[in-house]
Amino acid sequence: MCRVIQILFNTLIYGSEIAIIAVGVALSYSILRFANFAHVQFAVVGAYTAFSLHQYAGAPIALAAVLAALLTGLFAVLVDWLVFARLRNITPEGKMIVSWGVALFIRSIVAAMFGGSARVFDVSSDTLSIGGAFFTLQDVIVVAATALAMLALHALLYRTLAGTALRALASNRDLAETRGIPAARMIGLMWFICGTTAALGGTLFALQTRLQPNMDLVMLLPVFSAVTIGGLDRVFGAALGAVVLSLAQNLLISVDFGTLFSGESWSVPTQFRDFIAVGAMVLILLLRPRRIAARAAG
Amino acid sequence: MTDFIIFSVTTIAIWSVLGISLHLQFGLTGLVNFGQVLPFAVGAYGAGFAAVHGLPIWAGALIGCGLAPLIGVLVILPAGRLTQDYWALVTLGAGEIFRLAMLNISGIAGGVEGASVVRLGDRTLAMVLALVLLTGTALFAFRMDRSPLGRLLRVLREDETLAATLGRNPLRFQLVVTAVSWVMAGLAGVLYAHVTGYVSPSSFMVIETFVIWTAVVLGGPNTIAGVVLGTAVVQLTGVSTRFIAQWSHLPSELVANLRLAAFGAVLVLVFLFRPQGVIPEPKRRYNADSR
Numbered sequence: 001m002c003r004v005i006q007i008l009f010n011t012l013i014y015g016s017e018i019a020i021i022a023v024g025v026a027l028s029y030s031i032l033r034f035a036n037f038a039h040v041q042f043a044v045v046g047a048y049t050a051f052s053l054h055q056y057a058g059a060p061i062a063l064a065a066v067l068a069a070l071l072t073g074l075f076a077v078l079v080d081w082l083v084f085a086r087l088r089n090i091t092p093e094g095k096m097i098v099s100w101g102v103a104l105f106i107r108s109i110v111a112a113m114f115g116g117s118a119r120v121f122d123v124s125s126d127t128l129s130i131g132g133a134f135f136t137l138q139d140v141i142v143v144a145a146t147a148l149a150m151l152a153l154h155a156l157l158y159r160t161l162a163g164t165a166l167r168a169l170a171s172n173r174d175l176a177e178t179r180g181i182p183a184a185r186m187i188g189l190m191w192f193i194c195g196t197t198a199a200l201g202g203t204l205f206a207l208q209t210r211l212q213p214n215m216d217l218v219m220l221l222p223v224f225s226a227v228t229i230g231g232l233d234r235v236f237g238a239a240l241g242a243v244v245l246s247l248a249q250n251l252l253i254s255v256d257f258g259t260l261f262s263g264e265s266w267s268v269p270t271q272f273r274d275f276i277a278v279g280a281m282v283l284i285l286l287l288r289p290r291r292i293a294a295r296a297a298g
Numbered sequence: 299m300t301d302f303i304i305f306s307v308t309t310i311a312i313w314s315v316l317g318i319s320l321h322l323q324f325g326l327t328g329l330v331n332f333g334q335v336l337p338f339a340v341g342a343y344g345a346g347f348a349a350v351h352g353l354p355i356w357a358g359a360l361i362g363c364g365l366a367p368l369i370g371v372l373v374i375l376p377a378g379r380l381t382q383d384y385w386a387l388v389t390l391g392a393g394e395i396f397r398l399a400m401l402n403i404s405g406i407a408g409g410v411e412g413a414s415v416v417r418l419g420d421r422t423l424a425m426v427l428a429l430v431l432l433t434g435t436a437l438f439a440f441r442m443d444r445s446p447l448g449r450l451l452r453v454l455r456e457d458e459t460l461a462a463t464l465g466r467n468p469l470r471f472q473l474v475v476t477a478v479s480w481v482m483a484g485l486a487g488v489l490y491a492h493v494t495g496y497v498s499p500s501s502f503m504v505i506e507t508f509v510i511w512t513a514v515v516l517g518g519p520n521t522i523a524g525v526v527l528g529t530a531v532v533q534l535t536g537v538s539t540r541f542i543a544q545w546s547h548l549p550s551e552l553v554a555n556l557r558l559a560a561f562g563a564v565l566v567l568v569f570l571f572r573p574q575g576v577i578p579e580p581k582r583r584y585n586a587d588s589r
Contacts, residue, residue: 029383034383035383035386035387083566083570086570087569087570090569090573092381092382092383093324093328093330093382093386094569094573096330096332096382096383096386097330097511097515097565097569098565098566098569100332100508100511100562100565101508101512101561101562101563101564101565101566101569102562102566103562104505104508104512104558104559104561104562104565105559105562105563105566106562107558108555108556108557108558108559108561108562109555109559111555112552112555112556112559115551116551217394217503217504220390220394220504221390221391221394224387224390224391225391228384228387232383269402271398271401271402272398272402274394274395274398275395275398275399277391278391278392278394278395281387281388281391282376282388282391285376285377285380285384285388286376
């Protein structure tokens with residue numbers, strides 16, 4: 001029983017980190033119609049900004065995380081203004097390639113500034129236990145922060161005028177513009193949301209593991225797999241996809257397949273997490289290609 | 299100095315083959331392959347597998363470039379009917395998965411440490427082999443480009459639906475192009491393994507794919523000359539990183555990072571200011587009546 005609880009906890013923790021980064025990918029896909037591979041870099045930039053504010057400027061960690069999120073939001077708007085805004089009319093393939101150019105640029109600059117070695121936030125936290133499952137206070141904070149951010153994002157998208165405008169742009173760009181929705185300003189807001197949520201996710205991710213310029217590659221596959229599972233243009237589908245993926249990973253890694261089938265203890269090694277991510281992505285593509293194809297065409 | 303030139307030419311030739319392979323996929327057919335490093339890695343690991351398991355060199359080469367198109371077809375099957383977004387995601391994922399498999403399964407070719415393979419001692423011979431491979435690949439790509447198949451692939455690139463209304467099955471042609479171009483990249487991988495004398499998972503990171511993309515986009519994805527020119531520029535900055543570090547007294551890690559940042563900037567700037575690349579695709583006129 002306690003193993004089940006532990007698996008559920010781990011699912012929730014890892015799923016949260018991935019979800020908050022993944023929603024931005026889906027949001028920008030729904031409006032601009034391309035997979036932004038530079039999105040994960042916002043998470044890295046956010047994490048390094050939070051680290052700098054905390055470690056060098058002495059800000060408390062919560063304040064540093066929030067400030068970093070806001071700054072990264074502005075950074076995302078700047079990136080759009082410099083690059084993507086000028087390329088609105090090229091093909092989606094072109095935009096994907098450009099987004100890799102942006103990603104390559106940002107990750108190399110981060111690596112040049114901070115060096116390739118790993119850094120760790122010096123935060124310590126107590127270990128708690130519920131029903132025999134162990135987790136740290138930090139885990140609770142990660143899940144709580146993600147839940148709060150999700151609620152805020154949901155409220156923004158479904159309870160405010162700006163949110164309605166964003167959803168209108170996503171569902172029919174031409175119609176929305178004809179009806180007087182200021183597309184340029186709304187897209188700016190969209191990038192700000194993307195940068196902010198990704199930065200928050202990156203900071204949480206770095207708090208849990210460690211800070212490294214190549215953490216983008218660690219997050220890349222799970223994030224895009226989660227977005228694919230949820231359907232590329234569905235914001236909360238991406239969040240759900242993250243939890244589903246996380247559950248699949250934690251289940252497959254925790255279950256002792258050896259005992260089930262042959263008697264000898266054997267389970268999937270943790271290094272194979274990413275195999276599960278890509279496997280889940282391919283499985284989803286095979287199982288429901290028709291729907292995705294129709295959606296992408298429409 | 300001659301050593302440096304020979305090394306540079308060999309490197310440029312090998313990476314040009316990868317570029318031409320991407321030219322066939324993206325420039326000609328419009329397939330966005332974000333896992334171009336995968337067939338290259340498969341080729342190299344074919345050689346690595348043969349070396350570790352005591353098989354002759356030709357067996358390794360055969361495994362490498364036989365497996366590359368097979369894996370390519372396997373990868374394209376789930377994504378083939380979908381839009382390019384998914385094709386990009388699946389190839390990216392497949393490339394990373396292969397690298398992770400090589401990293402974690404030490405039985406294939408040494409795991410994290412990698413494996414050493416027979417190194418071509420004669421560097422001139424290595425250069426000549428690389429140039430022969432490049433010439434062969436370029437001629438083949440050129441013939442393909444000018445053939446009726448090439449014409450159809452361009453139609454496929456511009457409008458998949460149009461190709462389908464002409465009675466051509468897009469997926470079938472995409473499979474053919476993938477298989478052919480992945481054999482090329484696989485061959486480049488086999489040669490690369492024997493030139494460096496070593497295969498390790500760290501040589502086949504996601505970033506390598508985008509070094510190839512930078513070269514192809516910079517030179518012009520639609521022409522072979524453009525691809526080779528782009529590769530020459532990109533790889534020359536690569537091989538001279540060490541000298542730039544010595545000359546500028548900056549740490550070489552910093553110089554390497556700035557170089558990659560420059561590649562990223564080039565990729566963006568080309569799209570902003572010269573989307574057709576340095577050497578654009580010439581306009582072609584076809585007369586449907588006279589053959």
